[in-house]
Amino acid sequence: MAGNDFEQRLAEALQPIRxxxxxxxxxVVMDCGVYDTLDAESGLGTTTIAARHGLDAQRLQALCxxxxxxxxLVEDGGWYLTGKARALAPFRPWYTLLIGGYAQTFLQLxxxxxxxxxxxxxxxxxxxxxxxxxxxxxxxPLADRLLDRLPGKRLVVVDLGxxxxxxxxxxxxxxxxxxxxxxxxxxxxxxxxxxxxQREGLTxxxxxxxxxxxxxxxxxxxxxxxxxxxxxxxxxxxxxxESTGAVETLxxxxxxxYPHAHWLIIEVDHQPTDRHAMAHALGLAYYNPYFLLHAxxxxxxxxxxxxxxxxxxxxxxxxxxxxxxxxxxxxRLELGYLLHRSQNH
Numbered sequence: 001m002a003g004n005d006f007e008q009r010l011a012e013a014l015q016p017i018r019x020x021x022x023x024x025x026x027x028v029v030m031d032c033g034v035y036d037t038l039d040a041e042s043g044l045g046t047t048t049i050a051a052r053h054g055l056d057a058q059r060l061q062a063l064c065x066x067x068x069x070x071x072x073l074v075e076d077g078g079w080y081l082t083g084k085a086r087a088l089a090p091f092r093p094w095y096t097l098l099i100g101g102y103a104q105t106f107l108q109l110x111x112x113x114x115x116x117x118x119x120x121x122x123x124x125x126x127x128x129x130x131x132x133x134x135x136x137x138x139x140x141p142l143a144d145r146l147l148d149r150l151p152g153k154r155l156v157v158v159d160l161g162x163x164x165x166x167x168x169x170x171x172x173x174x175x176x177x178x179x180x181x182x183x184x185x186x187x188x189x190x191x192x193x194x195x196x197x198q199r200e201g202l203t204x205x206x207x208x209x210x211x212x213x214x215x216x217x218x219x220x221x222x223x224x225x226x227x228x229x230x231x232x233x234x235x236x237x238x239x240x241x242e243s244t245g246a247v248e249t250l251x252x253x254x255x256x257x258y259p260h261a262h263w264l265i266i267e268v269d270h271q272p273t274d275r276h277a278m279a280h281a282l283g284l285a286y287y288n289p290y291f292l293l294h295a296x297x298x299x300x301x302x303x304x305x306x307x308x309x310x311x312x313x314x315x316x317x318x319x320x321x322x323x324x325x326x327x328x329x330x331x332r333l334e335l336g337y338l339l340h341r342s343q344n345h
Contacts, residue, residue: 022070025063027099030092034060039086043078093133094286101127102293112296119298125188128163131233135167138324139232139266142336143167144174146264149320149338152226153177157264160213161185161234165193168230169200179225180206183216213238214250227261229254236267240300244310251314255341263316263339270301271333280331287333304335317342 003009029035033053038044046064050057067073072085088095101123108120147155155178159168162182172178180202184190190210197206209215213234221227238247255261272291277283294301311318316339323332 023095023099024103025066025070026072026088027095027103029063029067030088030095031100035081035085038073038079038081039089042080043076045078049079090137093130093136095130096126096133097130098289098293101130102297105293105297106289109292109296120293120296122293122297124186125164125192128184128186128189129166129192132163132166135232136170138328138334139336140167140170141328142266142322142324142334143230143232143264144171146320146322146336146338147171147175147228150226150228150262154225155179156181156221156225156227157230158183158216158219158221158227159230159232160216161231161237162193162208163189165196165206165208167232168193168206169196169202172202172206173200178205181219181221182206182208183211183213183219184208185210185212214242214246216250216254221258221261227258228264229261230264232266233268235265236294236301237299239302240298248310248314251311251316255315259341261341262319263337265307265335265337265339267307267335267337268301269304269333269335271303277331277333282329283331283333287331307335307337311337311339312342315342315344316340 046061047057050060064073064079072082074080074082105120105122111117112120158181160183162168162184165182168180168182172180182193184193190208193208197203235247271277318337319340320338322336324334
């Protein structure tokens with residue numbers, strides 16, 4: 001028997017499906033330009049919005065009605081963003097990363113679990129854009145604080161896996177004397193980075209190279225400048241796609257070639273079974289799916305103890321370990337390391 005409370009239990013059971021659809025719908029209106037259009041010019045009709053963005057008006061109307069029912073749009077002679085929708089603006093990079101970059105990954109979860117199955121795919125360009133956008137809130141201020149600890153004023157930052165260049169160009173804006181070199185393996189992301197550098201008028205200070213992180217060893221850098229190699233969420237990919245030894249070799253070779261250089265490494269402390277971290281609001285909302293998607297894509301997260309031991313084997317000393325500020329992320333799962341050649345190396 002279904003019972004008198006069946007309808008209520010059914011509605012509760014369907015909430016994950018509801019939010020699955022809602023997350024994708026919100027990402028789509030952001031990605032296709034509708035969100036920005038309504039943010040700049042409220043009260044437009046469906047036909048006008050559809051014409052501006054090359055969309056089917058009837059299908060767009062259905063999407064708008066859907067989002068109105070969820071409280072993100074309101075129709076009053078035209079369409080308007082609600083306060084609930086406008087409040088999403090700072091958090092758009094998380095949608096770009098997790099939905100634009102990894103929605104297809106989660107859809108491949110079942111096949112990826114099979115024995116000997118290939119890795120699940122992802123949209124590398126969207127991952128790069130989303131990651132750089134998120135970094136403006138957490139990893140970028142963290143990196144900026146760590147760079148303050150470096151000696152000298154002529155600073156060269158070599159950003160490995162620079163994505164769309166947002167991280168590197170923002171550092172350049174924050175630090176007028178900084179020279180930046182971005183190395184990015186994905187052609188689409190490298191093109192986005194080059195366009196960003198041109199758009200922001202930084203071509204005299206920032207250059208982009210398409211290539212692997214290991215290619216940083218061959219970069220020619222001036223010996224009299226302060227050099228810092230930067231890897232934000234990049235070594236986790238090298239671990240799986242190449243090997244632990246490849247990461248150690250990269251760290252060791254760069255320091256051997258540039259003995260006075262520093263490494264600035266940002267990674268995530270892999271703690272999926274830590275009850276405190278996973279009970280945290282951000283732990284559940286972000287890190288729980290983040291840990292899962294890394295297990296089925298060609299990436300490998302490790303705990304802090306792993307990184308500490310790896311740096312030691314590579315001949316690096318940890319000068320500073322820091323985290324994002326608590327008002328951004330109080331889980332302490334994001335790790336920011338500033339490293340230098342060990343005196344015993």
